[in-house]
Amino acid sequence: MKTVTMADVAKHANVSKSTISQYLNKRFDYMSEDTKNRIEETIRFLDYRPNILARSLKQKSTTTIGVIVANILHTFSSQIIRTVEDVCNETDFHVMVCNADDDPVKEKKYIEMLRAKQVDGIILLPTGINVELYKEMALNKYPVVFVDRTVPGVQIPSVLLDNEKAGEIAVQHFINNGFERIGIITNIIKNVTPRKERVKGYKEALLKNGFAIRDEYIKNLEVSNVQKGLEEMMALPEPPQAILAGNDLVLIEILKHIKKQNIRIPNDLAVVGIDEVSFSTFYEPGLTIIEQPAIEIGKKAAELLLNKIQTKDFESETAVYRYDPKMVVRESSNRIMSDEESQKLT
Template sequence: MKAVTMADVARLANVSKSTVSQYLNKRFDYMGEDTKKRIEETIRELDYRPNIVARSLKQKSTTTIGVIVANILHTFSSQVIRAIEDICHESDFHVIVCNADDNPVKERKYIEMLRAKQVDGMIILPTGDNVDIYNEMFDEKYPIVFVDRTVGEIPIPSVILNNEMAADLGVQHFIDNGYKKIGIITNVIRNITPRRGRVNGYKKALENNKISINEQYIKNLEIGKVQEGLKDLLALEEPPEAIIAGNDLILIEVLKYVKSKNIRIPTDLAVIGIDDVSFSTFYEPALTIVEQPAYEIGKKAAELLLYEIQKKELHGENAIYQFEPKLVVRESSKRIGNSVHTIE
């Protein structure tokens, strides 16, 4: 069947093609109600679908952006995506979401695919290992914003959490509750900035409270090895009394392990997670969390990118927009007794 064109709609509705175009672009300022109704009915009758590709070529814009997340399983990622989609929807922009699985090869393929589809810009939670392609996009003045991570000296605007503060809040809360043997578990993803920042914040909080740093209490593990690492921690001659889980996926692995070993929280082991989880309030006991303002971070990233796209200029080269975390205190971090569960 021959595709229905804008000219067909204009002919049947007895209006000009420019009037149909104005209707499709919602420019109704000088359009009568009868005309609008006639065009609407004609579009419905002919089942007309605008040619998006042709419109994109004419306007030199696809009104589409790409979002590449490092790991879509993180609660943080889904909240950031939601915020980006909300802001883009308000500006009639579409969003294509890609999951890189923290894999630089996948990330590169997605960047190339999105550019081939001529998306107007990208928001990337970068793996950090595609510096050449990041620099290439920057040199071309291609609209791009980083989220959650910075990459070396590349002057691309970044929207991030104050990661040192996130760990500091958790450690300080433990210390204020009488804990001194405090461990931290982060995950292995090369040398990304959130992990470095959280470990640095952990160490600085201990030093500021004149508590010596025990390197045995610091674990940097793949997600699949978190439970084994926690077992090793609790088997130490002087095991930690409290644990900072470096992100939501690590927290879930910690909770799986303590449940399987009948370790009581917080009596045997106090726990604080960085990143919220959906069940934090109704888990028993309720979980103390260091929350990221994930929605606000995603919103800011979308606003920056749309500014670059619509204003055709970079918004604050090398600018870093840093958001502060918030400690939400619940039962999992309270001091109860002095016993620590030891694994045989």
């Protein structure tokens, strides 16, 4: 079948091509209701589909952005994607989502693919490895915004959590509840900001309170090894009384091991997780969580990118926007006193 063109629509509706163009671009200021209705009926009757590629070439914009997440399984990544999509929908931008699996090779391929498809900009949760590629995009003023991570020496704005503070408030909460032996498990990925900063905050909180840093209570593991790592930690002569899960995937593995071994929370092991999980409120006991304001972070990232695309403003290239974590306290981190301790207080 012959492709229906704008000229065909204009002829059928008895208007000019420029009037059709104005209609398609929603410029109705000087267009009568009768003309709008006639064009709409003609488009439906002829089953006209605008040539998006041709329009993009003419306007020098595809009204599309790319979002490359490090691992789409993270709750945080899903929240970022949803928020960015909501913001873009309000401005008639489209979103293409890619999952890099924290693999710099996949990340590089996705960046090159998105740029080849001429997306107007990219929101990126960077692996931190493709430094020269990041620098090239910044040098050529290609619109990019980092989320969740920073990359030293790269002049691209970043929007992320105050991760050190997240580690600190979790440890301080444990200490305030009387716990002395406190561990942390994260899944280590080279050059990833949150993992390093959360461990740093954990250490600083211990030192501020006069506690020694015990290396056997700190484990940086692949997610698949988290359960084994916790088993080793709990087999120590002095096992931890409390454990901080560095992110949602680590928390899930910790809870799996706890269930297998019939470990009681918080009697045998108190638990706090960083990053919200959907089941935190109805898990028994309720899980204490350090929440990231993912909606605020995603909204800020989308607004920064769209501003760069629409205004070509690159003056704030080095800005880093950090957001405060929020602790939601539930039963998993509250110390259960022994009968002897209870009697001393009565």
